[in-house]
Amino acid sequence: MMTEPLFDSGLFRRVCGQFPTGVTAVTAVAADGRLAALTVNSFTSVSLEPAKVLFCLANSSSSYAALTAAERIAIHILSRDQEDIARRFATSGLTGAQRLGGVGWTPGPGGVPLLKETPAILVGRRDEIITSGDHAIILVAVDHVHLKPTEVPALSFYQGRFTTPVVATAE
Numbered sequence: 082m083m084t085e086p087l088f089d090s091g092l093f094r095r096v097c098g099q100f101p102t103g104v105t106a107v108t109a110v111a112a113d114g115r116l117a118a119l120t121v122n123s124f125t126s127v128s129l130e131p132a133k134v135l136f137c138l139a140n141s142s143s144s145y146a147a148l149t150a151a152e153r154i155a156i157h158i159l160s161r162d163q164e165d166i167a168r169r170f171a172t173s174g175l176t177g178a179q180r181l182g183g184v185g186w187t188p189g190p191g192g193v194p195l196l197k198e199t200p201a202i203l204v205g206r207r208d209e210i211i212t213s214g215d216h217a218i219i220l221v222a223v224d225h226v227h228l229k230p231t232e233v234p235a236l237s238f239y240q241g242r243f244t245t246p247v248v249a250t251a252e
């Protein structure tokens with residue numbers, strides 16, 4: 082049942098924007114070889130055993146067809162040094178292949194693009210897709226993880242801006 086909200090969507094966005102998130106770059110390869118690449122902050126872990134994560138994808142996204150048909154998906158947790166990738170992958174008017182053309186990557190399991198110099202990467206099989214409102218919730222069954230120790234903090238998104246979390250240092 083649809084009910085009229087008592088607020089406008091701009092206020093809804095601003096309230097949700099009070100929640101600081103990390104920033105990920107999602108890449109995928111569809112069965113026909115088409116590549117997808119976009120910036121996503123709706124990422125979260127779901128299950129430890131089996132390992133599953135999810136992200137939400139707008140129905141209007143130009144990556145929708147490729148991602149919902151993708152066999153394999155990689156989720157890159159970006160560092161502060163990778164803000165240029167986050168901006169590039171969020172640029173409308175570029176295809177997945179064009180977005181990836183501007184950054185260094187190598188093919189991972191099943192050909193899924195893996196971005197170089199990324200501290201943490203999760204790779205897996207596209208699992209269930211749950212449609213809800215104007216987004217699809219895409220579950221990924223993770224079967225490979227990569228972790229490179231780094232001193233560089235994660236890239237964050239807060240109040241509509243890229244930012245860096247303050248990391249406490251031991252005295």
Ligand SMILES: Cc1cc2nc3c(=O)[nH]c(=O)nc-3n(C[C@H](O)[C@H](O)[C@H](O)COP(=O)(O)O)c2cc1C
Nearest residue numbers: 119120121122123137138139142143170171173238
């Ligand atoms: C920080 C940030 C987080 C984003 N998170 C999401 C997200 O979780 N889901 C989504 O569908 N799009 C998200 N986007 C938007 C996409 O990255 C992309 O900008 C949008 O799909 C426009 O590309 P398109 O015109 O090719 O569809 C985010 C953008 C930014 C800058």
